Amino acid sequence: MKEARYYNTTGDNTVQCYLCPHNCIIKPENRGQCRVRKNINGILYSENYEQVCSIGFDPIEKKPFYHYFPGKIIFSVGSIGCNLHCKFCQNWGISQSNCEEFEQLHSASPDQVINLALSRHENIGIAFTYNEPAVWYEYMMDIARLSEQELGLRNVMVSNGYINQEALEELFPYIDAFSIDLKAFTDVFYHEVTGTRLQPVLDTLKRIRAAGKHLEITNLLITNRNDDPDRFKEMVGWIESELGRDTVLHISRYFPAYKLDEPKTPEETLYKFYEIASSKLNYVYLGNLRSNHGQDTYCPECKTKVIKRSGYNTEIVGLKKNGHCSLCDHKIIQYI
Ligand code: SF4
Incomplete structure (x- = not known):
């Protein structure tokens, strides 16, 4: 458990979390809608920390x-x-x-x-x-x-x-x-x-x-x-x-x-x-x-198949080392 980020105290030990758009107002001993951020004595804790x-x-x-x-x-x-x-x-x-x-x-x-x-x-x-x-x-x-x-x-x-x-x-x-x-x-x-x-x-x-x-x-x-x-x-x-x-x-x-x-x-x-x-x-x-x-992934320019997939088997079949199409050099993958 660790003190949470992104909250304000609003009086009477009530807090408002503004991490997500629910912006939950949480009374003491209660949790927000996510069930893992809890108000304990006016301090909001991330209960699932670690x-x-x-x-x-x-x-x-x-x-x-x-x-x-x-x-x-x-x-x-x-x-x-x-x-x-x-x-x-x-x-x-x-x-x-x-x-x-x-x-x-x-x-x-x-x-x-x-x-x-x-x-x-x-x-x-x-x-x-x-x-x-x-x-x-x-x-x-x-x-x-x-x-x-x-x-x-x-x-x-x-x-x-x-x-x-x-x-x-x-x-x-x-x-x-x-x-x-x-x-x-x-x-x-x-x-x-x-x-x-x-x-x-x-x-x-x-x-x-x-x-x-x-x-x-x-x-x-x-x-x-x-x-x-x-x-x-x-x-x-x-x-x-x-x-x-x-x-x-x-x-x-x-x-x-x-x-x-x-x-x-x-x-x-x-x-x-x-x-x-x-x-x-x-x-x-x-x-x-x-x-x-x-x-499979195809080059949008020349329509060559560049990555072949079957289940979680992935085979790069038409890309250069820089992620460009090996046939027409169109940029396809930035991180490879
Ligand atoms: S759902 Fe959780 S994260 Fe979102 S505002 Fe409520 S307490 Fe914060």
Whole structure:
């Protein structure tokens, strides 16, 4: 446990956290909506500081990152808690728990995490993932500062993007790449299905792009909830105009989980939405599918296949060492 950042006291030992757009007002002995920030006698604490739930080396494609050190592994670490309450959460056992309820937490200092990350020489860095890393802010920052500045590891964040801008900006010197969920393109969906709002996530995406950080977006396509093709076209159009045609978009297949029992996304729907997105964006991929459809990377200029993927096997087949297309020299991957 460590005193939290980004809060004010408002009298009577009540505090207001402003780490994320919920801006929770928290009375003594209560927690914020993320379940891991608790007011104890007028001081807000990050209860999950140094509390690790999941840890391991993963293919970077699993985050998913397809244009950031393709084929490499990354040390991945996560805790419990989330500031969204997605009815379809695949990880609800860890995201919707607090530190008292959850029994499988292990204590690990920032140094211990970094030493584990360094234990495999081919590892490129540390991914904050599994639960929402924004609600692990203090711990993530302590690790990222050390690992980036002193050891040259890359730090990446897999996030819902629901974070206030001041806290986000403070991350930029230490977090190199962001994988952000854009769950839908309507405020109604965000409100009804996740308990939040759309606009702060769009603001986050624009700020990450403006900061020049590596960005990939994932959209989980949920049957009957966010599979209206017109809305999807609007979303893809927004990505193209605000973030650029080269923005990587992963369209992921939904399977029933937690409180949502809509049927799994039909494969044909994914193929159709892949075509819609590909008309506006250069790099569109499908996820959670058994087939290899929508897995490979093609040069947008000369259409040569440059990266071949099958499951988590990644083979670079048409890129120079600088990440440009080996046939026409078009710049495709910056980090390789
Ligand atoms: S981080 Fe947690 S406590 Fe802070 S505003 Fe967000 S949900 Fe509330």
